[in-house]
Amino acid sequence: MKVSRWVWGAASLVYAFLYLPLAIVVVFSFNDSALNAEWVGFTLDWYKQLFHDDVMIEAASHTLAIGFVTCVVSTVLGTLAGYAMYKYRLRLLPVLVLTPIAIPEILTGVSLLIFFVMLNMTLGLVSITLSHIAFCIGFVAIVVRSRLQGMDESLVEAARDLGASPITAFRRITLPLIMPGIIAGALMAFTLSIDDFVISFFTAGVGSNTLPLEIYSRVKVPVKLNPEVNAISSLLMLLTLSLILIVSKVAPSALRAGGD
Amino acid sequence: MALLEIRDVVKTFGDFTAVNHVSLSVEAGEFFTLLGPSGCGKTTLLRMLAGFEQPNSGQILLDGKDMSQVPPEKRPVHTVFQSYALFPHMTVAQNIAFPLQMAGVAKADIPARVAEVLEDVRLQQFAKRFPHELSGGQRQRVAIARALVNRPRLLLLDEPLSALDAKLREEMQLELINLQKEVGITFVYVTHDQGEALALSHRIAVMNKGEVAQLDAPETIYSYPKNRFVADFIGQCNLLDAKVVEVGGERMKVEIPGVGVCETLPVDGAQVGQSGTLTLRPEKIRLAASVAHDADEVHFTGKVHDCLYLGDVTIYIVELDNGTLVETMLPNSAPGRARFFDDNDAVELAWRYDAGHFLLG
Ligand SMILES: Nc1ncnc2c1ncn2[C@@H]1O[C@H](COP(=O)(O)OP(=O)(O)OP(=O)(O)O)[C@@H](O)[C@H]1O
Ligand SMILES: [Mg+2]
Numbered sequence: 283m284k285v286s287r288w289v290w291g292a293a294s295l296v297y298a299f300l301y302l303p304l305a306i307v308v309v310f311s312f313n314d315s316a317l318n319a320e321w322v323g324f325t326l327d328w329y330k331q332l333f334h335d336d337v338m339i340e341a342a343s344h345t346l347a348i349g350f351v352t353c354v355v356s357t358v359l360g361t362l363a364g365y366a367m368y369k370y371r372l373r374l375l376p377v378l379v380l381t382p383i384a385i386p387e388i389l390t391g392v393s394l395l396i397f398f399v400m401l402n403m404t405l406g407l408v409s410i411t412l413s414h415i416a417f418c419i420g421f422v423a424i425v426v427r428s429r430l431q432g433m434d435e436s437l438v439e440a441a442r443d444l445g446a447s448p449i450t451a452f453r454r455i456t457l458p459l460i461m462p463g464i465i466a467g468a469l470m471a472f473t474l475s476i477d478d479f480v481i482s483f484f485t486a487g488v489g490s491n492t493l494p495l496e497i498y499s500r501v502k503v504p505v506k507l508n509p510e511v512n513a514i515s516s517l518l519m520l521l522t523l524s525l526i527l528i529v530s531k532v533a534p535s536a537l538r539a540g541g542d
Numbered sequence: 543m544a545l546l547e548i549r550d551v552v553k554t555f556g557d558f559t560a561v562n563h564v565s566l567s568v569e570a571g572e573f574f575t576l577l578g579p580s581g582c583g584k585t586t587l588l589r590m591l592a593g594f595e596q597p598n599s600g601q602i603l604l605d606g607k608d609m610s611q612v613p614p615e616k617r618p619v620h621t622v623f624q625s626y627a628l629f630p631h632m633t634v635a636q637n638i639a640f641p642l643q644m645a646g647v648a649k650a651d652i653p654a655r656v657a658e659v660l661e662d663v664r665l666q667q668f669a670k671r672f673p674h675e676l677s678g679g680q681r682q683r684v685a686i687a688r689a690l691v692n693r694p695r696l697l698l699l700d701e702p703l704s705a706l707d708a709k710l711r712e713e714m715q716l717e718l719i720n721l722q723k724e725v726g727i728t729f730v731y732v733t734h735d736q737g738e739a740l741a742l743s744h745r746i747a748v749m750n751k752g753e754v755a756q757l758d759a760p761e762t763i764y765s766y767p768k769n770r771f772v773a774d775f776i777g778q779c780n781l782l783d784a785k786v787v788e789v790g791g792e793r794m795k796v797e798i799p800g801v802g803v804c805e806t807l808p809v810d811g812a813q814v815g816q817s818g819t820l821t822l823r824p825e826k827i828r829l830a831a832s833v834a835h836d837a838d839e840v841h842f843t844g845k846v847h848d849c850l851y852l853g854d855v856t857i858y859i860v861e862l863d864n865g866t867l868v869e870t871m872l873p874n875s876a877p878g879r880a881r882f883f884d885d886n887d888a889v890e891l892a893w894r895y896d897a898g899h900f901l902l903g
Contacts, residue, residue, distance in 0.1 A: 440627035442614040443592055444688065445644030454640075458631045 311512035328513040341496035345476050352414040352475040357468040360422025368430040383420040391484030405487030413485045414475045422467030429463030545570040551600030560586040562752035573722050575731045577739040578749030584732040588698050592621045620689035621698040626681050628673035635669040638688045645692050659691045679710045699731045736776045748772050773821045780822040786812050793895050800864035804840035805895035822898035827870040833890040842891045846883045856881050
């Protein structure tokens with residue numbers, strides 16, 4: 283079938299709209315000018331400056347640490363939740379696990395803030411991490427559950443039949459088969475965490491700035507705005523892209539989260 | 543002592559009874575088949591043997607031991623699933639090694655055991671393939687190899703051939719018979735294909751609506767169905783309503799209303815005046831333009847109502863003088879002959895007193 287020229291045109295426009303701004307950010311991170319206005323010449327100064335910017339580095343390390351812990355904890359808990367939802371067909375559990383996904387982030391942020399304050403908890407890295415875990419679990423659970431639903435149930439029965447205890451059957455059969463889903467869930471949790479702004483904004487305390495918060499604070503204040511932000515954004519993009527690339531190599535079906 | 547004994551087992555799902563007071567026993571080394579229409583409870587019964595379902599009441603004994611508290615992994619019973627249930631992330635060899643690993647076979651001994659069973663099912667060169675790289679027939683053989691590798695006492699097979707095409711199915715049937723003879727393991731085989739059941743089994747339990755309708759050797763099931771359901775379900779069968787008119791002696795006489803009296807084998811407990819059904823297989827009826835008379839036979843005249851050409855045989859539906867339809871068949875074995883009669887040809891029918899048998903009630 284011949285795809286009409288209009289479809290091609292529309293698709294190109296949409297992709298241009300999606301990718302052009304990203305491309306511009308990357309290009310200007312190498313621009314030898316403090317203004318994001320016109321191309322002057324190639325430089326790595328902004329990256330050099332970035333590596334001497336202690337505030338930015340601290341924010342980045344916060345983000346990575348939070349992202350890592352969130353990824354690990356919410357992958358484990360989300361996998362368990364997804365498995366429980368699949369196995370026990372409870373009515374309430376899916377609601378409890380999935381609601382945080384549907385609720386507007388701003389609400390989650392505000393309510394978590396109130397909650398932490400009520401508990402007299404100092405806002406900081408711990409409160410941010412707990413919040414991220416809370417909203418990432420649901421995403422992991424959904425992906426894992428849909429992966430489980432795509433699995434032939436008789437496989438586990440076959441394993442039991444051939445002499446495997448329930449735990450062995452889970453470890454040898456279920457776990458390897460849902461692994462692409464778990465990896466996809468982990469990737470999702472990590473990226474959701476490192477680029478989260480709204481919830482982090484509410485649950486961060488003094489001295490616990492994350493990268494998105496720091497970038498925002500600089501963009502907001504024109505004096506502080508310089509292509510260093512472009513540089514850190516480009517690095518963030520590089521990190522995300524390489525994660526996706528690694529996953530697509532290690533577990534190709536992980537990116538088709540629905541199970542195949 | 544029987545290897546497997548099922549005692550009065552009942553299984554319900556909600557208020558639906560899937561298996562209703564089933565009792566039967568299977569001897570060691572037997573090829574035993576559960577045959578019945580879709581939904582009659584065959585799979586449910588098999589799943590109880592494997593340990594995936596618990597009976598509501600009754601007992602399942604294996605080697606005389608009650609299985610009710612034994613989980614699937616502890617039963618010396620393996621299943622070949624209808625979908626084969628091969629582990630997609632493992633190669634053929636890894637699939638087959640799985641039950642050996644579970645049984646704690648020493649790591650060093652596993653490759654030899656796997657190779658041995660692969661040879662039994664003629665799949666040596668496929669050891670390194672993944673299940674999705676195999677054809678349906680090959681997958682099926684892997685499933686059987688995996689279930690057989692550590693010599694279970696009992697092998698359960700749930701319609702293992704239903705996904706294969708007719709030709710391959712026949713091939714696999716022969717292979718199954720040979721394999722069972724070779725390994726000497728007891729098979730409990732589930733199918734809804736009566737031809738398959740007759741061809742493979744030592745004994746068949748015909749099931750209907752959760753109950754065993756008849757349990758006998760294939761020849762007995764086919765020639766002497768115990769009730770209308772079995773007669774109707776297995777092969778083609780004429781079911782003629784009739785009444786007992788004379789009992790006692792070597793033969794019994796029944797009257798087919800409007801057709802006439804015919805002799806048949808005596809039935810225990812039959813009394814004059816009782817009604818029932820005369821069952822007659824089409825191939826047991828003689829059909830000709832004129833049939834030579836014989837004292838052991840009954841004769842009727844009629845005309846051909848319909849012909850069905852099936853290649854090796856032609857089915858003739860004959861309308862007797864009073865309008866009763868009887869199905870008969872003639873082999874087209876004579877060279878150059880494809881059919882002997884046309885519609886509305888006058889024909890004669892005859893059958894021996896022991897060609898069919900009478901069912902009371
Ligand atoms: N888990 C279940 N819950 C409710 N009903 C069930 C369940 N399993 C089976 N049944 C019902 O029990 C009956 C017997 O099912 P079963 O699977 O044993 O039939 P079958 O003889 O194997 O049929 P088929 O030849 O179609 O496989 C069916 O009517 C089915 O709907
Ligand atoms: Mg079935």
